[in-house]
Amino acid sequence: MATLEVKGVNVSYGKMQVLWDVNLSITEGSIVALLGANGAGKSTLLNTITGLLKPTSGEIAFNGERIDNLSSDKIIEKGISYLPEGGRLYPDMTIKENLEMGAYHRKFWSSRKEGLDRMYKLFPILEERKKQLAKTMSGGERQMLAMGRALMSNPTLCLFDELSYGLSPVMAQAVFQVVKQLHSEGITVFLVEQNVHQTLEIADYAYVIENGRIVKEGEGHTLLEDDYIRQAYLGM
């Protein structure tokens, strides 16, 4: 069953249309990727799924229920968590406080202790450093913290925008490893990435967006062998 269904979605900023008839489907328990260059419309799509932007037309359904008319608050409550590009941590707050901010919504605040325990198990380094300020961490550690914060609301679907951006290859690998672990725990993951090779290696299915339109889709390993993807995105 599809967890998330995006149908015929068009989105504009004022008079400028940036998403054109976007259709995509994310199956429960899968890792699905959205690939595309700068400015292709990836963040716009995530902002639309999470209710920060409203489509001018089209529908978005989560677990069979329309969500395109709901507020972001209500969408989080339903089990969708969003990690925006760059993580947007609070640099002068501790690691523990940053994690707690992920449970700030009234529905999750009372269970934040259980959430912290889960995150410390998933990212032991966060427990070791829980009293340290977020700004003292390395880029890779900050991204782990941002992922942990996104997971504090116990989501069933995680939207991750450019998780590996700016990370060393080793740290990018570590971050993708966490995605695989979440997948093995049954969490559905929608990855928006420019790191095409590593992403296609772990994605069950992927979509390619160019100038606001989905131009290609297929299983991750199939797209890795696709001539167009190899030339346009892998420089081969």
Ligand code: ATP
């Ligand atoms: P990047 O990885 O660089 O963020 P992206 O694929 O996420 O790229 P978007 O940020 O969704 O792309 O941008 C899609 C288009 O919409 C671009 O042409 C961008 O300039 C434009 N755009 C994005 N945000 C706004 C905004 N708030 N107002 C007007 N135009 C915007």
